[in-house]
Amino acid sequence: MGISLGSNRYGKAENRVVRIYRDTPRHTIRDLNVSTALRGDFARAHTDGDQSDVLPTDTQKNVAFALAKEVGVPSPEEYAVALARHLVGAVPRATGAQVRVEEQAWDRIPVEGVDGGHDHGFVRRGTETRTVVVTVSGRDADQRTWVVSGLEDLTVLKSTGSEFRGFLTDGYTTLEETTDRVLATSLTARWRWEDPGGVAFDEAYDAVRATLLSTFATTYSRALQETLYAMGRAALETDPRLAEIRFSAPNKHHFLYDLARFGIDNDGEVFHAADRPYGLIEASAVRDEASDPGEAWTDVRSFL
Numbered sequence: 432m433g434i435s436l437g438s439n440r441y442g443k444a445e446n447r448v449v450r451i452y453r454d455t456p457r458h459t460i461r462d463l464n465v466s467t468a469l470r471g472d473f474a475r476a477h478t479d480g481d482q483s484d485v486l487p488t489d490t491q492k493n494v495a496f497a498l499a500k501e502v503g504v505p506s507p508e509e510y511a512v513a514l515a516r517h518l519v520g521a522v523p524r525a526t527g528a529q530v531r532v533e534e535q536a537w538d539r540i541p542v543e544g545v546d547g548g549h550d551h552g553f554v555r556r557g558t559e560t561r562t563v564v565v566t567v568s569g570r571d572a573d574q575r576t577w578v579v580s581g582l583e584d585l586t587v588l589k590s591t592g593s594e595f596r597g598f599l600t601d602g603y604t605t606l607e608e609t610t611d612r613v614l615a616t617s618l619t620a621r622w623r624w625e626d627p628g629g630v631a632f633d634e635a636y637d638a639v640r641a642t643l644l645s646t647f648a649t650t651y652s653r654a655l656q657e658t659l660y661a662m663g664r665a666a667l668e669t670d671p672r673l674a675e676i677r678f679s680a681p682n683k684h685h686f687l688y689d690l691a692r693f694g695i696d697n698d699g700e701v702f703h704a705a706d707r708p709y710g711l712i713e714a715s716a717v718r719d720e721a722s723d724p725g726e727a728w729t730d731v732r733s734f735l
């Protein structure tokens with residue numbers, strides 16, 4: 432019977448690394464969920480139970496925490512690149528690594544009379560998560576690095592300025608056309624940097640996020656598909672260093688509740704917010720001259 436070892440990788444998932452900068456009385460906090468994965472020739476661990484090529488996942492965890500001090504977290508992207516390169520360097524059999532980081536933002540607690548909020552009191556910001564996936568491939572001089580930045584669970588809604596009509600129908604179609612509906616989604620967006628060298632990632636994140644939000648609000652929507660593509664084009668126009676942006680967007684349906692049964696008018700005022708099923712709309716925008724994505728999207732969740 433011919434059976435051979437297929438693809439494999441290993442690492443430590445979901446290290447909850449919190450780095451606090453406290454060099455001045457005004458502290459800053461970077462709250463990360465860090466996952467590492469190494470790939471390479473680790474066949475003997477699978478076939479022979481031989482661990483001599485395997486740097487334990489426990490050690491990978493320790494490195495994730497140590498680099499939060501030694502390299503720091505100037506941005507989650509820079510931290511992830513340093514961690515991925517360190518791990519490949521530390522493991523002779525590794526041919527590549529992927530480091531995923533999710534960052535939860537903390538805002539300063541507003542305090543009366545204190546400009547810009549409290550020095551060391553923080554409150555978590557919403558459900559939104561900033562994300563980074565860094566993929567490193569090869570060793571030493573041949574090494575390549577891809578950086579995909581993004582966000583998850585950016586929940587947005589517009590209460591008008593959205594329609595859905597003129598769609599294909601068949602014998603099973605019951606959906607009615609609408610010229611005025613609620614459009615809501617919980618957005619996942621990921622953008623690939625053409626060349627991550629020298630990018631000020633924190634500023635860039637704020638700029639892309641602001642562009643996505645303002646485009647969502649100001650663009651009249653004939654479908655979520657059209658809105659996503661408009662958001663993607665706007666993001667790429669905002670920052671020429673972006674090669675492409677990909678979206679995954681659940682259409683969080685808001686159904687007009689039937690109050691006519693009770694003799695009550697409902698002119699787009701009362702809705703049932705259904706949580707499932709939901710339309711799942713996925714789309715991307717790509718710059719014409721973008722480089723080949725290489726391994727940037729390998730094993731990146733929910734994409735295309």
Ligand SMILES: O=c1[nH]c(=O)c2[nH]c(=O)[nH]c2[nH]1
Nearest residue numbers: 595606653654655656682710
């Ligand atoms: O924006 C939308 N796109 C669709 O493809 C779709 N399909 C559907 O039933 N409602 C919607 N809304």
